[in-house]
Amino acid sequence: MLKKLLLAGAMSLAVTGVAAACDFENTVPVKSLSAGFEAWKAVTDAMAECGDFEAELDQEFRTKQPAAFAANPSLYQIGGVANGTMVPLLNEGTIRPLDDLVEKYGQNLTPNQLIKIDGQVMAIAMMVNAQHLMYREDIFNDLGISVPTTYDEVLEAAAKIKEAGIVEYPIGGTFKTGWNLGEEFINMYLGMGGQFFADDNTPTIDNEQGVATLDMLKKLTAFMDPEYLVSDSTYVQQQFQQGKIAMANLWASRAGAMDDPNESQVVGKVKMAGAPKAAERAASTLWWDGIVIAKNASDEEAEAAFRVAMNGMTPAMVEANNDVAVWLIQGYEPGPLAVGVVETAQAGALPYPASSQMGLMHTALGNGVADYLTGAKDAETTLKDIAAAYTTSAKEAGLIQ
Amino acid sequence: MKYKTFAAFVGPSIFLMLLFIAAPLVSVFMQSFYVTQPIFETVEVETCTPGFPTQTCVTETKTQPVLGDDGRVVTAVRYVGLESYRNVLEPERALAALSALNFNALLTIDFWKALRFTLTFTLVTLPLVIGVGLAIAIAVNNASRLIRGPIIFVSLLPFIITPVIGALSIRWLFIGDGIMTAFLEWWLNQDIAMFAQGWTIELLMMFYRVWHVAPFAFVVFYAGLQTVNQDTLESAVIDGASRWERLRFVIIPHLMPLIIFISLIHLMDSYRVFEEIVGFSSQAYRISLQWLTYDLLTPDDSGNRSISRASASAMLTMVGIIVLLVPLLRRTWRDHRGGRL
């Protein structure tokens, strides 16, 4: 045991020795606050090579980030954000434009990485993520089903698989009440071509597309594990790995786990495809993750922070962590696992429409949709109640007068 | 004891409670009558995000807050009176549902749904915790001295382990094809999904709470049993009292103050049930009052939180707890009066 411990210690030392690949010696204290998933771990580990850097991967970052960036001086110089979590920082003006820094230190960045608001670079994206179709190729081949491209085909395929009785439940879904279920509704509703708001921010979900969306979600649940309202992406991923489901609309960042021999009993059998289309377009939304730099920091700190961040997003880092995410960084080799995201984007999926209103709507949907799926309310009442819940919060937030 | 000495003894404790409990409480109370809103403006914004093969740029009108000269969002504080309370209670819908005697409609309103669950949860688990705790205490007290130590040790385990971990460990036994569900399916010979409908989750949550708290009741009652007056017991035996009568007329009255103590603690703790909702992810079917407050306070992706409604809901929760505690508090008051006379 002790020997193993020592060995482990020596190994980690050796790794540090080799990968010390930062292009400058950082002497300004820099701290970052971000979510805690694998890609952030990889990027912040690479940033740490520059020295004098502390990374905080925190599951409460949504709560902490706006407050910590509003403090003067800001408690963190680098923030890890996504479409949605950038909104409060942008609204409160606590992050700075990065154009001059990009010009100075951003030689390695691709144009696709620059998140621009009104022409100003406000964030640097590092990866994209989207929910797309994953399916068991072996089952589909055995039953002679072609890969579904629309949701009607998904239902047909599911019915065939159920009839054949090969797996317990044909479809897996991240339908856990709250954020996950809200996201499912948003994906499907945008796929149906729906609009969430009128110009004065009042809700417009109480319409045909809304009903069609609820209807489709309910049809899908008929083929799912009856405990779908508690299943999040980890649970669906596990169901896949244990061979209990045949297809699911799952996050691209989960794709790698299907082929992990330590966990999965279906290595090599799960294939990726674009998200199926609903009435109008692919029923999925595109997400990006990236970094922002605090406004309430000195220019010197901001410069150091940006250089440190750039050293986290290098081709070398991507090479070492190629299958962790669908990277936007140079040097990424899109493998078979990235197919799903690209196909989804090409099928017209929209970027997640992040805004203050959308945040409120997402919450209202996440808490409200379940009532229709459990049969407590009919579709019209459900939509009306969700719209009412949204209106109450939007009025309280001052978005609707 | 002189007032000054008393103040010196109690001072530090009072200071801490005032600073960290009373002050936030007052601010919560105030916030429930006000809303703080940013001043918004509507602007055209072009946003470019990653796409394949090239970026997608969208121009749309956005409602965004106005920044002041100091770089902070300009906000306006507005007195709204009881509006936040109305938003939580939704009295019109509630009354309409009540007058139509349609309880299902009443239970589609978050607050009433949460209140229904919280009250059921509290009132069902209370007798169970006391009963199970008492039963274990009496059984252990009757067991031979040799095995008492290990039994007390094992019995205390559910109480000491971290609540989050305890709830998860029970959840793992039941979720999906967890081994307990598999066992039940084999035993009852039918397909069971414990997390697919409300009442099974509710049962599981109550089971977890009793499992977690009964050991505390047990150890308190067990300590109480050690001080039962043996002479009284023996004279009861001589009077020919049966075992049941001895329990009923000697032991339970002796333990009465403890039963009240446990009830008090349990009422307070279970009225703010929260860990179970998160641990068993029961939000789709069952929510509790504290969860409602917590949910309103948790910022969404865009950083919105409904502080005013959360404050109102918190104050309503508090009122509920005080109402539940009044009978027990009145008894304490009488004891206090009696003690002084």
Add this chain to the structure above:
Amino acid sequence: MSLPRSMQQPTALRLTSAGFLTFWCLLAAFPIFWIAVMSFKDPIDAFSSNPVSVIFGPETVATGRGLSIVSIVVGIAFLWYTVHLALNTLPRLIRDMTPPHLMIAGWIIGPLVFAILFLIVFLGILPPVLSAVNAVLGPLGKPILGLTTEHYQAVWVENEFYENFINSLIVTAGVVLVSLTVGTLAGYGLARSGSSLAFWILIIALVFRALPHSVLVAGYLPPFINSAEILKPILGEAAPTLYGKPWAVIAVLVSINQPFTIWMLRSFFQNIPNDLDEAARVDGCTHFQAFRWVIMPVMWPGVITTGLFSFLLAYNDYLVCSLLLDAQNQTMVPAIAGYFNRETTTTDQVEAVAAAVSIIAPLFLLIMIFQRQIVSGLTAGAVKG
């Protein structure tokens, strides 16, 4: 036993009572036992729906990691002996070896030394010795029970869980010490003052105890983060940012726990006869002197019991620590929630289970050692309610 005949129990009652106790013990221990078993298996075994494969871990054995019969027997014997030592010898040793005024230090250092010794022998010495023995034994030495400690290694070595452990120790020790110091003073004052003010303080404390924590905690965050700006006019440049500081969290947890502490301690002090300090006061002591020289020596059972409850609260806290501490100072319980919230793989989950078991283990030891004190402390005090 010299019980009178009528006090002895009929057989049927004994059987029922024994059956009930057995059932309860199974119910109490099983979930904990089960997660402990899961934490030693490969992910595939750990989340298997067949209980037999969870216990024996075929996938884990297949990769050559497991225990032979000999190892199991030796391991169980060793554990049994440890429990025996912890329950009987250790408390006696501590009582005999430490001078009375250092009792608390003795009770802290004793169990710590014991735990470290146990870990060294159990993890450091036993495995190499047993693997040498197994190699000689042939078929008896073949692994039959899948077991791997790799998740514990991942948690403690790679993910540096020991830092969270140390943070937990700091927060917990701080909460127990401060809470008891402030609480005993207040409890004594309240017990000895019959005034209505004392009564109302107790009632308000009770209402405070009933408050939902999430309400309070969310209110702390903005002032904690901006405290440097807020306190600048008072403290100047030295104004600290409270967010992320363990001592700030200690203050919060102590305050939240204060109502329960003063209620408990008050009832203990009420059971210490008033004559005791009255006599001291007649001899010319002030209230504080009476407290220091007369009450303190006899209050330990109550203080230890109350201290244990403070310990549990601080050690098990999730809400306060997760929101008010940054990653560098994070305690163990919020840290494992991180395993679930990030993009978790099944391996992460088993690691989280291993971390959970690591969190429970010290509590085990604590209860083993203090079990008698809890019962005797409650017997001494809480009977009055």
